[in-house]
Amino acid sequence: MNSLFFRKMVVALTGLFLCTFLIVHLSANFILLLPESMARELYNSYSTTLRESPLIKIIAYVLYAAILLHAFYALLITLRNRKAKPEKYVVNHSNENSTWTSQNMGLIGTIILLFLVLHLANFWARIKLGIGEEVGLDALGNRDVYEVAYTLFHNIYYVIFYTLISIPLGLHLHHGLKSAFKSLGFYHKKGLQLLAKVSVIYAVIMGVGFGIIPIIVYFK
Amino acid sequence: MKVIFKIWRQEGPNEKGTIRDYEVDGLNEDMSFLEALDHLNELLVLKNEKVIAFEYDCREGICGQCGVFINGRAHGPHDNITTCQLHMRSFKDGDTIVVEPWRAASFPVIKDLIVDRSALDRIIEQGAFITAKTGTAPEANSILIPKETADRAMDAAACIGCGACVATCKNSSAALFTAAKINHFNSLPQGKAEEHKRVAEMMFQMEIEGFGSCTFTGACEVECPESISITNIAEMNARYVKSKLLK
Numbered sequence: 001m002n003s004l005f006f007r008k009m010v011v012a013l014t015g016l017f018l019c020t021f022l023i024v025h026l027s028a029n030f031i032l033l034l035p036e037s038m039a040r041e042l043y044n045s046y047s048t049t050l051r052e053s054p055l056i057k058i059i060a061y062v063l064y065a066a067i068l069l070h071a072f073y074a075l076l077i078t079l080r081n082r083k084a085k086p087e088k089y090v091v092n093h094s095n096e097n098s099t100w101t102s103q104n105m106g107l108i109g110t111i112i113l114l115f116l117v118l119h120l121a122n123f124w125a126r127i128k129l130g131i132g133e134e135v136g137l138d139a140l141g142n143r144d145v146y147e148v149a150y151t152l153f154h155n156i157y158y159v160i161f162y163t164l165i166s167i168p169l170g171l172h173l174h175h176g177l178k179s180a181f182k183s184l185g186f187y188h189k190k191g192l193q194l195l196a197k198v199s200v201i202y203a204v205i206m207g208v209g210f211g212i213i214p215i216i217v218y219f220k
Numbered sequence: 221m222k223v224i225f226k227i228w229r230q231e232g233p234n235e236k237g238t239i240r241d242y243e244v245d246g247l248n249e250d251m252s253f254l255e256a257l258d259h260l261n262e263l264l265v266l267k268n269e270k271v272i273a274f275e276y277d278c279r280e281g282i283c284g285q286c287g288v289f290i291n292g293r294a295h296g297p298h299d300n301i302t303t304c305q306l307h308m309r310s311f312k313d314g315d316t317i318v319v320e321p322w323r324a325a326s327f328p329v330i331k332d333l334i335v336d337r338s339a340l341d342r343i344i345e346q347g348a349f350i351t352a353k354t355g356t357a358p359e360a361n362s363i364l365i366p367k368e369t370a371d372r373a374m375d376a377a378a379c380i381g382c383g384a385c386v387a388t389c390k391n392s393s394a395a396l397f398t399a400a401k402i403n404h405f406n407s408l409p410q411g412k413a414e415e416h417k418r419v420a421e422m423m424f425q426m427e428i429e430g431f432g433s434c435t436f437t438g439a440c441e442v443e444c445p446e447s448i449s450i451t452n453i454a455e456m457n458a459r460y461v462k463s464k465l466l467k
Contacts, residue, residue: 093292185458
């Protein structure tokens with residue numbers, strides 16, 4: 001169970017789960033772009049529904065586990081891979097045979113992980129754990145999560161940071177999505193060609209989507 | 221034609237190596253890269269210096285013996301060729317050419333540009349053959365194999381074991397090599413009887429030899445002289461899952 005293949009399987013499966021999660025996450029975030037009168041109530045009632053659903057509670061734990069396992073096993077793989085190439089080339093033009101992203105998934109992943117710590121501190125810790133500044137209630141008595149996002153994205157530094165981080169996110173997703181399928185053994189030739197295109201579309205939607213929401217909210 | 225070679229010199233497996241500069245004149249662009257190294261070695265002999273050790277055999281792109289890292293690429297600046305197929309016309313007069321041995325923990329340097337690739341042989345020993353006695357060559361069509369299957373097996377069988385995939389891979393993964401060997405046998409009826417054992421044992425050997433994991437950078441298929449597709453690695457993974465499930 002500790003074979004290299006098993007580790008790759010864990011990273012691929014958790015990666016695909018996280019890819020699916022991001023679709024739901026981004027879809028919900030689009031509510032933030034509606035006019036405020038609609039957005040606040042809709043977003044708050046949506047997040048209350050999520051918090052109170054027993055099914056979502058289970059999925060939330062799966063999500064935490066997926067993030068930790070993905071990072072942990074990716075780290076194990078990276079350390080072992082480094083050991084497999086102890087001496088580097090004096091001259092290496094790897095950009096001529098592969099993309100920069102594919103050569104630096106570990107670095108990009110680490111940047112995203114660091115962002116995630118801040119992101120969880122911004123939202124999850126305040127809303128779910130009640131750490132930090134208290135979150136108020138809206139007119140319907142739901143926790144005012146919209147206000148948390150609205151306030152955060154009226155701080156220009158956070159807007160810039162959240163927008164910039166969507167670039168490594170998009171790159172990571174582009175390489176990760178198509179590679180996960182190959183790691184799991186998907187080798188249908190036409191299917192892989194389609195998958196390559198789907199990965200680009202998916203990564204662009206995720207990158208642009210998550211990147212543009214803070215900007216639009218800032219100007220609201 | 222004149223170039224400046226910067227070549228990795230290392231006396232032995234446990235010695236410390238270093239890059240040494242050699243200015244070489246009198247080359248012409250029709251020389252193969254190996255002939256240019258021969259020319260340099262002749263000059264070194266005349267100067268009573270130790271010649272540069274490098275590997276070669278057929279010098280026509282089919283044996284997989286030659287293989288060095290040239291100016292940051294496995295087998296030089298072109299895609300999908302061996303070092304012996306590289307010619308000096310790919311360089312300009314006055315160019316600096318950096319020549320290094322394959323780098324991987326599983327490929328220790330023996331001397332100068334020669335590395336020990338026996339780790340690949342040990343992967344083959346785990347199952348890249350069939351145990352049945354086949355006797356003399358049978359009638360070619362006694363076992364019917366669809367053209368498409370035969371082509372796929374042949375594409376994988378084309379691997380010459382040069383090690384460029386391992387050399388270029390940032391993880392020193394031997395996945396393309398191992399996948400080519402496994403898919404070659406497992407896609408043919410003769411190899412079917414031992415397919416699950418073959419996948420499990422060859423992949424296990426690949427791991428204990430110290431090669432890294434495949435992270436699908438795709439560099440290997442660009443450097444492979446036989447243009448073996450990286451899809452082979454995905455296919456090997458599928459075979460591995462199948463072998464575990466059917467065990």
